[in-house]
Amino acid sequence: MDLKRRDFLKVLGATAAGSLLPGCAGETKKLIPYLLPDEEIVPGVANWYASVCRECEAGCGILVRVMEGRARKVEGNPTHPVNRGKLCARGQASLQGLYNPDRLQGPLQREGARGEGRFKPISWEDGMSRWVSELEKHPGGAVLISRPVPGTLARLFSTFIKEISGRLLFYHPSAERALAAANHRSFGIDLLPEYDLANTTYLLSFGAPFLSDWLSPVHYGFAYGRMRQGRPTVRGRFIQVEPRLSLTAASADRWVPIRPGTEGLLAVGIGQVILQEGRARLAKGDRGRFEKFYSAFSLDQIAAETEVPREGIIRLARGFSEAAAPLAIGGGSAAAQTNGTNTLMAINALNLLVGNLGAPGGIRFLQPVEGFHSAQAHPVSEQALLDLRGFFKKQKRSVLMLYQSNPLYALPSSTRFREVFEDAAFVVSFNSFMDESTALADLILPDHFFLESWGDFLNEGIVPTAGLAQPVVIPRYDTRPVGDLFLSVAKRIGGRMEERLPWIDFRTMLREQWKTFLARRERDKSFEAAWVERLQQGGWWGPEGRLVSVSRRALPDAVEPARFEGDPKEYPFYLSLFESMGLHGGEGANRPWLQELPDPMTSVVWGSWVEINPKTAREYGIQEREIVRVISPYGEIEASVIYFPGNRPDLISIPLGQGHTAYGRYAKGRGVNPLTLLAPMIDPLSGTLATGATRVRIERTGRRGRPVLVDQTGEGTRRHPEGKKGET
Numbered sequence: 001m002d003l004k005r006r007d008f009l010k011v012l013g014a015t016a017a018g019s020l021l022p023g024c025a026g027e028t029k030k031l032i033p034y035l036l037p038d039e040e041i042v043p044g045v046a047n048w049y050a051s052v053c054r055e056c057e058a059g060c061g062i063l064v065r066v067m068e069g070r071a072r073k074v075e076g077n078p079t080h081p082v083n084r085g086k087l088c089a090r091g092q093a094s095l096q097g098l099y100n101p102d103r104l105q106g107p108l109q110r111e112g113a114r115g116e117g118r119f120k121p122i123s124w125e126d127g128m129s130r131w132v133s134e135l136e137k138h139p140g141g142a143v144l145i146s147r148p149v150p151g152t153l154a155r156l157f158s159t160f161i162k163e164i165s166g167r168l169l170f171y172h173p174s175a176e177r178a179l180a181a182a183n184h185r186s187f188g189i190d191l192l193p194e195y196d197l198a199n200t201t202y203l204l205s206f207g208a209p210f211l212s213d214w215l216s217p218v219h220y221g222f223a224y225g226r227m228r229q230g231r232p233t234v235r236g237r238f239i240q241v242e243p244r245l246s247l248t249a250a251s252a253d254r255w256v257p258i259r260p261g262t263e264g265l266l267a268v269g270i271g272q273v274i275l276q277e278g279r280a281r282l283a284k285g286d287r288g289r290f291e292k293f294y295s296a297f298s299l300d301q302i303a304a305e306t307e308v309p310r311e312g313i314i315r316l317a318r319g320f321s322e323a324a325a326p327l328a329i330g331g332g333s334a335a336a337q338t339n340g341t342n343t344l345m346a347i348n349a350l351n352l353l354v355g356n357l358g359a360p361g362g363i364r365f366l367q368p369v370e371g372f373h374s375a376q377a378h379p380v381s382e383q384a385l386l387d388l389r390g391f392f393k394k395q396k397r398s399v400l401m402l403y404q405s406n407p408l409y410a411l412p413s414s415t416r417f418r419e420v421f422e423d424a425a426f427v428v429s430f431n432s433f434m435d436e437s438t439a440l441a442d443l444i445l446p447d448h449f450f451l452e453s454w455g456d457f458l459n460e461g462i463v464p465t466a467g468l469a470q471p472v473v474i475p476r477y478d479t480r481p482v483g484d485l486f487l488s489v490a491k492r493i494g495g496r497m498e499e500r501l502p503w504i505d506f507r508t509m510l511r512e513q514w515k516t517f518l519a520r521r522e523r524d525k526s527f528e529a530a531w532v533e534r535l536q537q538g539g540w541w542g543p544e545g546r547l548v549s550v551s552r553r554a555l556p557d558a559v560e561p562a563r564f565e566g567d568p569k570e571y572p573f574y575l576s577l578f579e580s581m582g583l584h585g586g587e588g589a590n591r592p593w594l595q596e597l598p599d600p601m602t603s604v605v606w607g608s609w610v611e612i613n614p615k616t617a618r619e620y621g622i623q624e625r626e627i628v629r630v631i632s633p634y635g636e637i638e639a640s641v642i643y644f645p646g647n648r649p650d651l652i653s654i655p656l657g658q659g660h661t662a663y664g665r666y667a668k669g670r671g672v673n674p675l676t677l678l679a680p681m682i683d684p685l686s687g688t689l690a691t692g693a694t695r696v697r698i699e700r701t702g703r704r705g706r707p708v709l710v711d712q713t714g715e716g717t718r719r720h721p722e723g724k725k726g727e728t
């Protein structure tokens with residue numbers, strides 16, 4: 001949704017009064033309509049509040065329309081550099097998180113055995129005392145698994161955990177650890193880059209689903225629009241390489257349905273042709289080692305492995321290297337393999353070959369926003385979580401804490417992560433919903449929803465941005481801001497901990513952080529004046545960011561096809577699990593708007609399905625909508641078949657996000673969780689779970705399913721040439 005600039009000027013006027021309202025407890029009460037009439041709360045007249053969307057890790061700027069104390073609508077903030085007034089479906093549906101009937105409404109304590117699902121209400125005082133006493137009983141053993149929270153909350157968490165000698169793991173399943181690991185190896189920088197998509201003239205994407213759920217979808221969707229239609233004389237060309245025709249691939253000029261796990265080899269083949277044809281723009285000192293690396297591969301062998309014809313590889317190499325501003329990116333299915341990091345390094349090498357580091361339309365790394373504690377750049381991999389199994393076994397007395405994190409749903413059962421919960425002495429969850437992990441907690445101390453909370457969020461884009469989040473409504477339930485909880489425990493523990501975390505509440509800590517931050521940037525204003533302006537604007541964004549200089553230009557150690565679990569004779573299909581646009585990895589499953597958002601490729605709503613190429617389905621005698629059993633060496637699921645010509649014939653695709661065993665009425669018991677099929681295969685270089693590394697077979701059940709499709713025309717998909725290998 002777009003908010004016009006003219007409207008936004010009105011917003012600023014309204015916000016000038018409104019944004020101050022949640023400033024302190026007394027002022028916040030002004031948001032209650034009718035009970036406490038106020039000249040600023042006029043029935044039927046809206047106030048707009050600027051804040052930051054926390055529905056994914058992108059941190060878009062938002063404006064929330066509030067009438068009579070109720071948040072009515074969320075729009076993109078037109079001045080925010082990340083999303084420039086746009087918003088995705090998840091951002092729109094955030095109101096259904098705030099007003100979700102299944103939100104946890106106050107502190108709870110377990111009754112009966114752990115996991116039995118019986119809880120009783122407890123007072124905050126008792127809950128906090130219980131938490132503190134468990135921390136004191138188990139010194140040196142506490143572990144906090146938190147979603148990545150850049151900014152002031154990261155500083156609070158890391159200080160707290162350091163003082164109790166615990167472990168802090170920032171984790172999110174889509175944190176693209178393989179990309180950060182590849183960048184570390186290729187360029188010596190353990191950061192996610194900023195891709196200048198808007199100014200690219202030839203985009204070669206290996207599996208990166210940037211139009212649905214990759215890195216910062218609204219940001220890259222906007223840049224993509226500019227690349228294709230925003231320049232009067234240039235329309236950027238776009239090639240997508242991936243085994244399944246995703247939403248992103250469907251928007252490309254050409255889709256290359258490559259054999260899964262061979263994307264790195266294709267990148268090497270393209271690089272070899274660029275070098276051999278003398279089109280590389282390499283520094284003199286690099287030429288020798290690049291030639292040595294690429295000469296070790298045979299183009300014919302690469303064509304055979306990837307199932308992309310030799311002529312197709314040559315055509316891609318010429319198109320890419322002849323372009324004025326070429327860019328290669330990788331992620332999604334290309335990174336979801338046991339060779340994911342090496343694949344992404346081979347893709348990085350293509351950017352080195354065309355010399356686009358720091359160039360317009362190329363790849364660049366930006367300095368973090370100065371003056372903040374930035375932990376966003378360092379989320380951990382799945383391997384780091386799995387290492388906790390040994391830690392908890394050894395300690396036997398550790399406290400596990402969860403903040404907006406649901407690892408029991410996100411990790412396949414084959415990883416045996418449940419053992420961590422079984423071995424933990426005490427489990428505390430600060431999550432807002434009774435999800436799969438929270439259901440195994442001993443104590444639940446629910447956080448405010450993000451629209452009720454203070455916070456900040458850093459983006460290291462070309463425009464360095466520190467988003468500022470403020471409460472837009474008073475809290476609906478008896479929840480507490482997680483920052484306040486940690487500061488209050490710091491006080492109870494006392495001593496050095498209290499010295500390091502002396503603030504009375506999180507809002508005070510945040511303001512102090514911003515006081516220091518703004519003092520260096522807004523010298524001509526008092527802090528109060530600058531603070532109010534930042535609240536009105538939704539944060540601070542500066543002039544163009546400074547580039548990180550890249551000193552290393554490394555090639556991958558080895559590029560070879562990925563490894564797969566499952567004998568191809570018994571399990572003849574590759575498996576592709578993809579995040580759906582609305583549900584993502586499953587976090588959106590408790591929002592009805594997102595459940596009824598039609599999948600853009602199949603139009604299915606409210607459920608799970610199995611995508612099979614029609615030729616394959618006919619070979620097996622499978623009717624469309626028949627329920628099939630998908631079986632791997634580790635598990636099985638059943639779901640209805642949708643004929644999907646955009647699948648390779650040897651590929652089975654299933655969306656992620658459904659199959660919750662908890663997480664509220666809209667999510668629980670709906671569809672299937674295909675993660676149960678996965679083998680615990682890890683990319684050893686990044687520690688990332690290789691979700692594409694398990695082979696499967698299918699069996700008919702003879703039963704007919706009833707998937708809900710809202711549009712059955714099938715338009716918008718392109719047919720894979722049935723049985724014929726190669727490009728469409």
Ligand code: SF4
Binds near residue numbers: 060
């Ligand atoms: S991409 Fe969507 S969900 Fe993520 S922060 Fe932006 S609006 Fe929110």
